Amino acid sequence: MTFGGGACPVSVDDSYTGAVNAPAPIVAPSILAADFANLADEARAVEGAADWLHVDVMDNHFVPNLTIGLPVVQSLIAATSLPFDVHLMIEDPRRWAPGYADAGAYNVTFHAEASDNPVALARDLRAAGAKAGLAIDRDTPIEPYLELLPSFDTLLIMTIKAGFGGQRFIPELLEKVRTARRHVDAGHLELRIEVDGGIAADTIEQAADAGADAFVAGTAVYGADDPAQAVRRLRQLAERAAARA
Numbered sequence: 001m002t003f004g005g006g007a008c009p010v011s012v013d014d015s016y017t018g019a020v021n022a023p024a025p026i027v028a029p030s031i032l033a034a035d036f037a038n039l040a041d042e043a044r045a046v047e048g049a050a051d052w053l054h055v056d057v058m059d060n061h062f063v064p065n066l067t068i069g070l071p072v073v074q075s076l077i078a079a080t081s082l083p084f085d086v087h088l089m090i091e092d093p094r095r096w097a098p099g100y101a102d103a104g105a106y107n108v109t110f111h112a113e114a115s116d117n118p119v120a121l122a123r124d125l126r127a128a129g130a131k132a133g134l135a136i137d138r139d140t141p142i143e144p145y146l147e148l149l150p151s152f153d154t155l156l157i158m159t160i161k162a163g164f165g166g167q168r169f170i171p172e173l174l175e176k177v178r179t180a181r182r183h184v185d186a187g188h189l190e191l192r193i194e195v196d197g198g199i200a201a202d203t204i205e206q207a208a209d210a211g212a213d214a215f216v217a218g219t220a221v222y223g224a225d226d227p228a229q230a231v232r233r234l235r236q237l238a239e240r241a242a243a244r245a
């Protein structure tokens with residue numbers, strides 16, 4: 001399946017080939033930093049440049065912030081051509097996550113801290129036609145979850161504390177990315193390692209060097225005068241880092 005549509009379309013399904021043939025970096029603008037009064041226009045502003053559109057669903061319970069839910073995401077999916085990368089920062093993901101897969105989200109990610117049976121939920125998401133993602137928050141160690149990774153398509157490692165955009169990137173959290181990358185490559189797993197929080201032109205290369213190959217960026221994209229150009233610049237930097245790996 002190929003999408004991207006702009007200067008650098010990427011083949012996501014065909015490119016999960018591990019370290020030897022490293023897949024092209026994914027850049028996923030987070031609409032958390034967009035103008036919520038104009039979400040469809042904001043999403044369309046990065047069509048042709050972004051690979052995925054990252055949507056943060058927050059419930060004011062799992063995190064102390066409240067954003068949007070399924071009806072808004074359904075409408076947005078219908079309004080844009082981008083694949084949706086839904087990041088659920090919610091309690092009880094077993095109840096809600098399959099609805100996002102049914103709505104046509106490309107990738108549905110839920111938090112390890114919120115799930116008592118992540119593998120079963122990943123199975124449900126895949127059965128509903130979505131990719132399954134597991135997210136790890138700032139204070140959660142990665143090691144207990146490594147053995148679950150064959151059940152997932154994406155591992156999202158927070159590089160801030162989940163809940164709010166515009167926070168400062170925490171470089172120490174890249175140690176989790178390094179650990180995950182070693183495990184993924186050693187096991188030849190077909191899995192994207194995604195980083196989320198404070199990703200910008202001055203941090204994306206560190207994250208790529210650590211082994212991330214999917215990058216969520218909110219403020220760095222929607223805070224820019226030209227969001228599409230900001231996405232292209234981020235991808236260029238990630239590609240540069242990947243080329244020297």
Ligand SMILES: O=C(CO)[C@H](O)[C@H](O)COP(=O)(O)O
Binds near residue numbers: 087
């Ligand atoms: O998951 C998130 C917050 O919990 C956001 O996706 C993340 O913060 C992106 O925003 P920014 O690039 O501004 O840090």
